[in-house]
Amino acid sequence: MQGRPVGDVSVKIGGNAHGPVAAGVGHVIRVNDAERDAAVGTESGRRPDLLAAHRVVVTTDVQRSSSRNNVGQRRMRRALEECVHAGAAALGVVEDSFEVVDRGDGVQVVMPEAVTPVDVLDTFVEAVAKALREHNAAASDGYRIDLRAAVHVGYVDRVSGEWSGTPLVHAARLADAPEVKRALEEDGDACLALVVSDAVKRVVDEGYCRIGPAGYRHVAVLVKGDLG
Template sequence: MQGRPQRDVRVKIGGDVHGPVVAGDGNVTHLNTSTPVPSAAPEPVRPADLRAAYRTVVTTDVQKSSCRNNVGQRHLRRALAECVLAGTAALGVPQDFFDMSDRGDGLTVVMPEAVTVVDVLDTFVEAVAKALREHNQAASDAYRIDLRAAVHVGYVDRVGGQWSGTPLVHAARLVDAAELKHALGEDGGACLALVVSDAVKHVVDEGYCRTGPTGYRHAAVVVKETSCDGWWRLL
């Protein structure tokens, strides 16, 4: 008995079913052959782990941030991020190269390898201070930002995209120095109090930076387990 001839039938149905199936009477039916198979989403690219990476780190903290209500806190964080981004933009390095972490009332920035201490003091800090002054001129007293910033340098590690190391801890202690808080609070014309570590001060002492050693004042820093020297100036 002669079988019936097969006919090639193409049917489009809902869903994501694809491929040939055998329909009644031996007909070969192709489902959704015109619909492209979606490709899998690419895996996010994670930064490679680094050990003993020599970096300049900056830690910032907003003076009296706890006095703000929720609206003030949101405004503070948004304005601070804009000012810090103005500083990184002034360095002329793509933003993707900077690693920033939120401290709640401040930001910590691990600078790219190509950014030196001199770059941070002469360009980044000055640009952040300029952005802060512009913000404060346009803001009411309730939204004014007075910022403390600490700069240190040393070997840090990045594991799983997160930075750690004693330089980050040391910068966090410097930025909490009581003398720094007092100096910024007493000077109504300054918007940023900068404190640097001994390691950074050595670079200043060598004459590489626009503001030389006479522009800094000494502070004995005693915060938690840390007891060290700091060097500060107001901008």
């Protein structure tokens, strides 16, 4: 992450994600390059399509979001946008390279090509957690945000402005896993539960990240479509 330009980061919520279902196992933690992109077409005002782009993806879901009324939903979305903005700013990415997709009760982030899993765990997640803690400290109980986040890495495609690929669905399934919801529910002090895929866990196990394997609570996560 040396030498990356730093500037104002605009996080825009909107869009949809599509992709087939994939399965996997993850691990829970409480948080207190040559790219192989292929440009296959460009239109005015739209980014070129990308095939087999190797990216880190992050999916988030707000715990108990359905219990909020319309006012609560609006405040939740604004607060979440600010937290994601804080994470992007901490990474120091250029404004138009940080791509966020609205998931209703959360967001999906496709990281810029230069951002590694280490950057995401050590910088992005920590900044989001810090922003969450600050929000919760100032908010009433009814507007507190407890967030589940999953980090995965793999090959994704962007066609006609839409991201797709099994890593996106895999991360979404991990963030929505009952075991992750329960881990966050049972710890009243935690504001964020992070689940990492096996691919990202290997990076942690190699000792690249500030929080090593001992800092994780190991939980078997069975997600939709898991045949094992």
